[in-house]
Amino acid sequence: ELKVEQNPLFLSMQEGKNYTIYCNYSTTSDRLYWYRQDPGKSLESLFVLLSNGAVKQEGRLMASLDTKARLSTLHITAAVHDLSATYFCAVARGETSGSRLTFGEGTQLTVNP
Amino acid sequence: GAVVSQHPSWVICKSGTSVKIECRSLDFQATTMFWYRQFPKQSLMLMATSNEGSKATYEQGVEKDKFLINHASLTLSTLTVTSAHPEDSSFYICTPRDGSTEAFFGQGTRLTVV
Numbered sequence: 001e002l003k004v005e006q007n008p009l010f011l012s013m014q015e016g017k018n019y020t021i022y023c024n025y026s027t028t029s030d031r032l033y034w035y036r037q038d039p040g041k042s043l044e045s046l047f048v049l050l051s052n053g054a055v056k057q058e059g060r061l062m063a064s065l066d067t068k069a070r071l072s073t074l075h076i077t078a079a080v081h082d083l084s085a086t087y088f089c090a091v092a093r094g095e096t097s098g099s100r101l102t103f104g105e106g107t108q109l110t111v112n113p
Numbered sequence: 114g115a116v117v118s119q120h121p122s123w124v125i126c127k128s129g130t131s132v133k134i135e136c137r138s139l140d141f142q143a144t145t146m147f148w149y150r151q152f153p154k155q156s157l158m159l160m161a162t163s164n165e166g167s168k169a170t171y172e173q174g175v176e177k178d179k180f181l182i183n184h185a186s187l188t189l190s191t192l193t194v195t196s197a198h199p200e201d202s203s204f205y206i207c208t209p210r211d212g213s214t215e216a217f218f219g220q221g222t223r224l225t226v227v
Contacts, residue, residue, distance in 0.1 A: 042206055042221040103156045
């Protein structure tokens, strides 16, 4: 059974600081997704990482994937209040595109002024 | 990104009644549909998977007779919660997939059963 673990589950940080959210998964997969969820809303796609060593950046967020270590990271640079949300990683189960996603527990990020 | 339309965005119903949630892929053909459920402060849990024209496959612990899924076309799938009870109150989210690597989600439906 595929297990996906995120840490930390709760993160309170000050504006301007850097931090990293970690996502570990238990079985082989080469597709990893990061999503953002605001309270009461659905998921917003942030990144899709498709291969070992993949790195993607958008604004203050950067995601990376190490398939050998079964680890993905979401790095936050110089956090701002608008980044406050819950962040989920999800791992695709199966060899083909379109397969089911298994989600981590989510990391609730609060950025304080 | 792909356009996914899910309705209604919220619904309140009385215990014992049924509620239908629609999920449409507006600019692509969804060969597979995933339905997730999210309880407050929790992650998303897969309920069922359906392929167009086929019966849905339900995850362990999800009652197939209670959560009826219809995926009759490549652009529309419905989830009907039958004989709803307060414990069915949750956030239901659909993900239509066309075999590409991207995975976009519907806007979600907040169901409250009173």
